[in-house]
Amino acid sequence: MSKIHVTTTVNGEPAEFLCEPQESLLDVLRDKLQLTGSKEGCGSGDCGACSITLDGRLVCSCLVLGVEAEGKTIGTIEGLANGDELHPLQRKFLEHAALQCGFCTPGLLVATKALLDANPNPTETEARFWLAGNLCRCTGYDKIIRAVMDAAAEMRGEHA
Amino acid sequence: MPRLSYAAPASVPDAIKLLAGAEGLAKVLSGGTDLLVQLRSGRTRPELIVDTKKIPGIIGIRETEDGFVIGAATSGAEIGENAALVAAYPGVVEGTNLIGSTQVQGRASLAGNLCNASPAADSVPALIAAGAVAVVVGPNGQRNVPVGQIVIAPGRTSLAKGEFILEFHLPKPKAKQSDAYLRFIPRTEMDIAVVGCGVNLTLDANGVITAACIVLGAVAPTQVVVEAAAKAIIGTKLDDAALAALDAAARAACNPITDKRGTIEFRTKIAGVLARRAAKIAYDRAGAR
Amino acid sequence: MNFVANKSELKVVGTRPVRPDGIDKVTGKAMFGADLTMAGTLTGKVLRSPHAHARIVAIDASKALALPGVKAVITAADFPEISSEEAAAGDGAVNFRHMAHNVLARDKVLYEGHAVAAVAATSQAIADAAAALIEITYEVLPFVIDVEAAMADGAPLLHDDIKYNGKPSNITKRVEFKLGDADAGLAEADVVVEGRYETTAVHQGYIEPHAVIASVNPDGQTQIFASSQGQFMIRQYVSKILAMDIANIRVTPAEIGGGFGGKTLVYLEPLAVALSRKAGKPVKMVMNREEVFRATGPTSGGVMTVKIGAKKDGTITGATIDIALQAGAFPGSPVAPACMCAFACYDLKNVRASGFDVVSNRSKIAAYRAPGAPISAFGVESAMDDLATKLGMDPIALREKNAAKAGTKAAYGPVFPEIGFEQVLEAAKSHPHWSAPLGPNQGRGVATGFWFNIGGDSSASVFVNEDGTISVVSGSPDIGGSRASMAMMAAEVLGVPYEKVRPIVGDTAQIGITGMTGGSRVTFATGMATVQAAEKVVDELKKRAAMIWDISPEAVDWKDGEAVPAGANAGGFDPMPLAAIAAKAGKTGGPIGSEVSINAQGAGAGFGAHICDVEVDPETGFVKVLRYTAVQDVGRAIHPSYVEGQIQGGAVQGIGWALNEEYLYDKNGRMDNAGFLDYRVPVASDLPMIEAVVVEVPNKRHPFGVRGVGEVPIIPPLAAVGNAIKAAIGVRMHSLPMSPPKILAAIDGKA
Known part of the structure; x- marks a missing residue:
C-alpha cells in the first residue's frame, strides 16, 4: 500500500x-x-x-x-504565541524561571494552555493533577506551578 | 518490509467487512493509547488497522429512558464532562478518568480500555458493578454482552473475528443507588492500578443495603466479581462488622501475582482496604440520593 | 578581580532577569539534539544484546546489508583496539578502553542492552528492520546483578583482567579514608548506633533521550551536533575511541534536555561517526526511552553499614561507614566520593570510610548529581537520626553539636576554610517549618548533605561589538540557565545593562577547552573565566580611553560602564561610555575582546539541610510529602531564581529516589521497568511546593562569592524522607525505595 x-x-x-x-x-x-x-x-x-x-x-x-x-x-x-507577541503563559514561564533545560517546556505550555481554556481559575491541586502527565526532571514543578497560577490570574484580569 | 494498511470506514457494515475480511491480524483503533504503544514496541504487528471513529454514533453519550448509551470510542475526557453521567454513575466516571494522564484522557476510550483486556483496567470494575452491557457488532449481527463477559484472559477477549464493540448501555440507576471506584498506585497519577475496586450499592429508605456488587481489578487474571463481599454487606448499614466482613471477603477472592507493580501479599491486603473505602463512598453517595 | 564583599555594590548579580535563551525555549525554536537534520541524512539504529552476559561467537550482517536502503553496518571490528588508559573526567576518571567496549561490545556482552552492532539506512523503518536482520551467535554465560552476589566467591566474573587481592574478582578496588582511630573512638562512646542500609540503582531520568548527528568528510573532517554536558568531552572521547585527530573533530553543543551527570559520557557519538565514515553521509541517531533506561548509566545502588558513637552530650567520638557500590559492567562507581562525603558535614576526630567498587551485569553507571554522596548520606543521616533519638536530643541540635566549620579537618583530607554549615543549620532550626504542628500519621524528618563543588578547566571570551554591545562565548553547555549567569557576571564587571550582553555556548572550534557542565562547577569556574575575560576588556577599554584623552592608562577608572578620569590630576574629561570607545576602536588599535582559559581553583564546599513532612496511610503504606523545605549555602546566588530552581529540582529527584524509583531486574537479568510508566519519577501531583532557602556565606575565592548549587540538594532528601517516615510510623526504613509494599510490611511487622 x-x-x-x-x-x-x-x-x-x-x-x-x-x-x-x-x-x-x-x-x-x-x-x-x-x-x-x-x-x-x-x-x-x-x-x-x-x-x-x-x-x-x-x-x-x-x-x-x-x-x-x-x-x-x-x-x-x-x-502559541501571537506573531511576535508571547502568550501570557510563555511570558510567565520566563519571568518565574519555570524552565531549566527547556525540553519539557513546549509540552507543558500546550498542556497548560488547554487547562486554562477548560478551567480559567484552577486550584493548585487541579493544576498539578492536570499536568501530572507532563514530566519535568529539572524544576521539581514548583516554579512551573507558580507560573501557571500567576498566568491564570493575569489572564483573568486580576493583575490590572 | 511488512506493510500495514489503515482504513477509516464510515459505517458499521464497512467496518465489519474490513475486519472480517482481513487475512492477517486486524486491530480496531479507537483512542489508540494502548494500540500505538504496542505497535511501536512491536508487541503487536497487525496488517490492518480499522479506525472506527468515523462511524456515526460511536463517539458520544446519549441519555435514554433506560439509562445511558456511551459510544465505544468516546474519550474519557468527554465522559468526564457529561454532567448527567457524572451524577448518575460517579464511580464509572472516576474509574474512566483515572486512565492515564489528561493527554491520554483526550483519546482513551471505554472500548479500548476493556478490549486491551488488562486485569488492571481502571474503567472496567465499575462498569461491571454497574451492570453495563456492551453492544457487540460483527459478521453474525449484533449481540448484547455483559461487560464482565468480554475479557476472558489477560490480553484476550470473547470477541470473534470481525466483531467490535459499538456502544455501552448503562441502566438507569434506581433510587438510592450509587457507585464508587478506587485504585491503589504508588504515585498520585500515571501508574497502572496495583489494585482497583468498583462498588455499586442500592439502599432502602432506611439506609440498609439491598443490593451490592463489588468488583476487584488487578488481583486475578481478569476482573473478579466478589459475590461473597456483596453478601457480607447486603442487609447491613455498612457498620464496622459489615466492613470487616467485606474486607475479609475481598481478600479471600484475590488470586494475584507478584510482579513489578506489587506482591501477592500487598495486593491482597490492599484489596480489602479499597473494598471498604470504596463501599463507604458508594454508601454515602447512595444515601445522599 | 578582588572578591566583592559588599552585596549592595552589585547591580546585576543577585537580580532575576529573563534568560537570554528563554524565548527560543518557550516557543519551540530551541534546537535540541534530535531537532537538526542535514541534507542526505541517514538514520542509525543500534542492535543491543538481549542477554545479561554472553560471549559473541559470530556476527553475520549479510542479510542486513542486502536490504535496500541499508548503507553501513558496524561492529567492534570497525573500532581500533585501544589500550587501557585512564584520564580524569569531571568528578571521576574514565578508562578509554572500557568506554570503547561499552559503546560497542567486543568479544562479550556484559549487560542486557549492551550495543553489539549499528546500522545506517535511509529511513528509521529500514534501519529497524536491518538491525533485526543482523544475526548474532551468542554463547550465553551465567550473570550476576546484585552487588553482594557479585562480590561472593564463585560469582560469574565479568572481566578476565580484574583482580582483587591477587585473585580474579568483580571487585575492582577498595578505597579508604580515615582520620584518627575510629574503633577507639567508638569504644569511648556512651551510645552507639549501627545500621545496614541498601539503595537501588536510579536513573538520572532526563526527559531528552540521547541524540546525535554526525557527518564525516573524505578528508577526515568531522562535524558532530549532539546533546551532552560537554562538547569537548565528546571531541576527546570520539578521538580516543576512533583514533582520530582532535583537530578534525568539531562538536557543536545542541541544547541539552537535562543531563544530571548522565550525559557526561559518549554512547551514540562514536557509532554515528563510524557509520557516517563508512556510509559517506551524515548519520543521525536518537535513542528511544527504553534504550535510555537499558543502556545508559543510572547511578549505583549499594549496601553499607554505618556505625556512629557519641557521648551523652551528643559529641560524636567515632564513626565508620563500609560501603559496596555497583559500578555496572565496567569499573567506576562513585565509591570514593561516597566515602569522602559521608561524614564531611561533621567535625570528627575519629572516622573511617571504606568502600568497594564492584562490577556486575548491569549497564555501566554514569554520574548522577553529587555522585555517591546521596547514597552514603542515606546511611549516615538515617543513623544520625537514630542517634538523636537514642540520646533524646533534637536532631538539628545533635548536628549543630558536631558541625564542621572553618578549621575542621575533613576525613578525606582538607581543612575547611570558611563554610556555611552552621548558618544552614541555624536557618533550618529557625524556619517556621521546623516547629509547625503535625497531625495524625504525620512525621517530620531532617537530614543534611555536603558536596565539594569543583572548579577545573574553563574558557570564556568577551567581545565588544561596534555599537558597544557585548558578546560572550563560553564553553559550558547551558542546562539550567548558565547563559544568564555568564551574561550577568560580564555585565556586572563591564558596568553595562544585562540586556546589552548576549551570551552563546561556543562549539569546540570557537572557544578554548572547557570541562563538562557538572559537579556544580559552571557558575564558579566558567563564571571566573568570564569575569577575568571581562576584566581584561575593561583594562583595554581604559587604555583606549586613555589614548583618546592622551593620558596614562593608570589615570583612568572604569565606573558604571564608562571611562572616567581617576582624579583631578588626570584631567577634566567627561566620562566616556563604552559605546563611544567601541565606536573609535578602529582608530585606537582595532577590535576589543579577550579570551581567558583557566584551571579554576578554590571551589567552596556546599552544605544543605532539608526538612520534610510526610503523611503515611497506615493501611496502604502510601507516603504523601506534605511540606518540604531545603536550606542551602550557595556562596552567593548570581540569578536567585535559577539557584532556587536547582535546589527544588535536586530535592525532588531525591524524593523520587527515596520513595519510588528503582531498577528492577527479571530472573533473566533483564531490566523489568524500562519506561516512564514503571520507572516512577515524581509527577506534579505527587508534590507540594518546595521551599528553597538560600543561605549566602560567600566563597572568597570567587569574585562574586559563588560556591555552586546543583549537587547538594539531591543529597539530604533520601534520609530526610526516611526520617520523616520513621517519625510517622515509628519504624526505620533501611532499604530504598521506601515504596508502599515495604512500608506496609514494616508497619505490619511492628504490629
Whole structure:
C-alpha cells in the first residue's frame, strides 16, 4: 500500500503530507512539517513532551497516527504565541524561571494552555493533577506551578 | 518490509467487512493509547488497522429512558464532562478518568480500555458493578454482552473475528443507588492500578443495603466479581462488622501475582482496604440520593 | 578581580532577569539534539544484546546489508583496539578502553542492552528492520546483578583482567579514608548506633533521550551536533575511541534536555561517526526511552553499614561507614566520593570510610548529581537520626553539636576554610517549618548533605561589538540557565545593562577547552573565566580611553560602564561610555575582546539541610510529602531564581529516589521497568511546593562569592524522607525505595 495523503490544519494554516499508516503524528510534525517544538521523551504517552491539541483536545501526539489528522485541527507550541507577541503563559514561564533545560517546556505550555481554556481559575491541586502527565526532571514543578497560577490570574484580569 | 494498511470506514457494515475480511491480524483503533504503544514496541504487528471513529454514533453519550448509551470510542475526557453521567454513575466516571494522564484522557476510550483486556483496567470494575452491557457488532449481527463477559484472559477477549464493540448501555440507576471506584498506585497519577475496586450499592429508605456488587481489578487474571463481599454487606448499614466482613471477603477472592507493580501479599491486603473505602463512598453517595 | 564583599555594590548579580535563551525555549525554536537534520541524512539504529552476559561467537550482517536502503553496518571490528588508559573526567576518571567496549561490545556482552552492532539506512523503518536482520551467535554465560552476589566467591566474573587481592574478582578496588582511630573512638562512646542500609540503582531520568548527528568528510573532517554536558568531552572521547585527530573533530553543543551527570559520557557519538565514515553521509541517531533506561548509566545502588558513637552530650567520638557500590559492567562507581562525603558535614576526630567498587551485569553507571554522596548520606543521616533519638536530643541540635566549620579537618583530607554549615543549620532550626504542628500519621524528618563543588578547566571570551554591545562565548553547555549567569557576571564587571550582553555556548572550534557542565562547577569556574575575560576588556577599554584623552592608562577608572578620569590630576574629561570607545576602536588599535582559559581553583564546599513532612496511610503504606523545605549555602546566588530552581529540582529527584524509583531486574537479568510508566519519577501531583532557602556565606575565592548549587540538594532528601517516615510510623526504613509494599510490611511487622 502506498503512502496516505493527509490534509489537515496546523496552527490555523492548512497543511498536507504523505505518511505511512504506522507513523505517529509526532513523527509527522517533526520530520515532515519541520515543527520540532514538540518533543519525544518516551514515545509511550508517559512524559507529555509531545503534547498538542487535536480539535481542541489535549493529546500526546506520539499516541496519534499521522493519518488520523485528516480533517482535524492541530495546535502545537509553534502556534502559541501571537506573531511576535508571547502568550501570557510563555511570558510567565520566563519571568518565574519555570524552565531549566527547556525540553519539557513546549509540552507543558500546550498542556497548560488547554487547562486554562477548560478551567480559567484552577486550584493548585487541579493544576498539578492536570499536568501530572507532563514530566519535568529539572524544576521539581514548583516554579512551573507558580507560573501557571500567576498566568491564570493575569489572564483573568486580576493583575490590572 | 511488512506493510500495514489503515482504513477509516464510515459505517458499521464497512467496518465489519474490513475486519472480517482481513487475512492477517486486524486491530480496531479507537483512542489508540494502548494500540500505538504496542505497535511501536512491536508487541503487536497487525496488517490492518480499522479506525472506527468515523462511524456515526460511536463517539458520544446519549441519555435514554433506560439509562445511558456511551459510544465505544468516546474519550474519557468527554465522559468526564457529561454532567448527567457524572451524577448518575460517579464511580464509572472516576474509574474512566483515572486512565492515564489528561493527554491520554483526550483519546482513551471505554472500548479500548476493556478490549486491551488488562486485569488492571481502571474503567472496567465499575462498569461491571454497574451492570453495563456492551453492544457487540460483527459478521453474525449484533449481540448484547455483559461487560464482565468480554475479557476472558489477560490480553484476550470473547470477541470473534470481525466483531467490535459499538456502544455501552448503562441502566438507569434506581433510587438510592450509587457507585464508587478506587485504585491503589504508588504515585498520585500515571501508574497502572496495583489494585482497583468498583462498588455499586442500592439502599432502602432506611439506609440498609439491598443490593451490592463489588468488583476487584488487578488481583486475578481478569476482573473478579466478589459475590461473597456483596453478601457480607447486603442487609447491613455498612457498620464496622459489615466492613470487616467485606474486607475479609475481598481478600479471600484475590488470586494475584507478584510482579513489578506489587506482591501477592500487598495486593491482597490492599484489596480489602479499597473494598471498604470504596463501599463507604458508594454508601454515602447512595444515601445522599 | 578582588572578591566583592559588599552585596549592595552589585547591580546585576543577585537580580532575576529573563534568560537570554528563554524565548527560543518557550516557543519551540530551541534546537535540541534530535531537532537538526542535514541534507542526505541517514538514520542509525543500534542492535543491543538481549542477554545479561554472553560471549559473541559470530556476527553475520549479510542479510542486513542486502536490504535496500541499508548503507553501513558496524561492529567492534570497525573500532581500533585501544589500550587501557585512564584520564580524569569531571568528578571521576574514565578508562578509554572500557568506554570503547561499552559503546560497542567486543568479544562479550556484559549487560542486557549492551550495543553489539549499528546500522545506517535511509529511513528509521529500514534501519529497524536491518538491525533485526543482523544475526548474532551468542554463547550465553551465567550473570550476576546484585552487588553482594557479585562480590561472593564463585560469582560469574565479568572481566578476565580484574583482580582483587591477587585473585580474579568483580571487585575492582577498595578505597579508604580515615582520620584518627575510629574503633577507639567508638569504644569511648556512651551510645552507639549501627545500621545496614541498601539503595537501588536510579536513573538520572532526563526527559531528552540521547541524540546525535554526525557527518564525516573524505578528508577526515568531522562535524558532530549532539546533546551532552560537554562538547569537548565528546571531541576527546570520539578521538580516543576512533583514533582520530582532535583537530578534525568539531562538536557543536545542541541544547541539552537535562543531563544530571548522565550525559557526561559518549554512547551514540562514536557509532554515528563510524557509520557516517563508512556510509559517506551524515548519520543521525536518537535513542528511544527504553534504550535510555537499558543502556545508559543510572547511578549505583549499594549496601553499607554505618556505625556512629557519641557521648551523652551528643559529641560524636567515632564513626565508620563500609560501603559496596555497583559500578555496572565496567569499573567506576562513585565509591570514593561516597566515602569522602559521608561524614564531611561533621567535625570528627575519629572516622573511617571504606568502600568497594564492584562490577556486575548491569549497564555501566554514569554520574548522577553529587555522585555517591546521596547514597552514603542515606546511611549516615538515617543513623544520625537514630542517634538523636537514642540520646533524646533534637536532631538539628545533635548536628549543630558536631558541625564542621572553618578549621575542621575533613576525613578525606582538607581543612575547611570558611563554610556555611552552621548558618544552614541555624536557618533550618529557625524556619517556621521546623516547629509547625503535625497531625495524625504525620512525621517530620531532617537530614543534611555536603558536596565539594569543583572548579577545573574553563574558557570564556568577551567581545565588544561596534555599537558597544557585548558578546560572550563560553564553553559550558547551558542546562539550567548558565547563559544568564555568564551574561550577568560580564555585565556586572563591564558596568553595562544585562540586556546589552548576549551570551552563546561556543562549539569546540570557537572557544578554548572547557570541562563538562557538572559537579556544580559552571557558575564558579566558567563564571571566573568570564569575569577575568571581562576584566581584561575593561583594562583595554581604559587604555583606549586613555589614548583618546592622551593620558596614562593608570589615570583612568572604569565606573558604571564608562571611562572616567581617576582624579583631578588626570584631567577634566567627561566620562566616556563604552559605546563611544567601541565606536573609535578602529582608530585606537582595532577590535576589543579577550579570551581567558583557566584551571579554576578554590571551589567552596556546599552544605544543605532539608526538612520534610510526610503523611503515611497506615493501611496502604502510601507516603504523601506534605511540606518540604531545603536550606542551602550557595556562596552567593548570581540569578536567585535559577539557584532556587536547582535546589527544588535536586530535592525532588531525591524524593523520587527515596520513595519510588528503582531498577528492577527479571530472573533473566533483564531490566523489568524500562519506561516512564514503571520507572516512577515524581509527577506534579505527587508534590507540594518546595521551599528553597538560600543561605549566602560567600566563597572568597570567587569574585562574586559563588560556591555552586546543583549537587547538594539531591543529597539530604533520601534520609530526610526516611526520617520523616520513621517519625510517622515509628519504624526505620533501611532499604530504598521506601515504596508502599515495604512500608506496609514494616508497619505490619511492628504490629
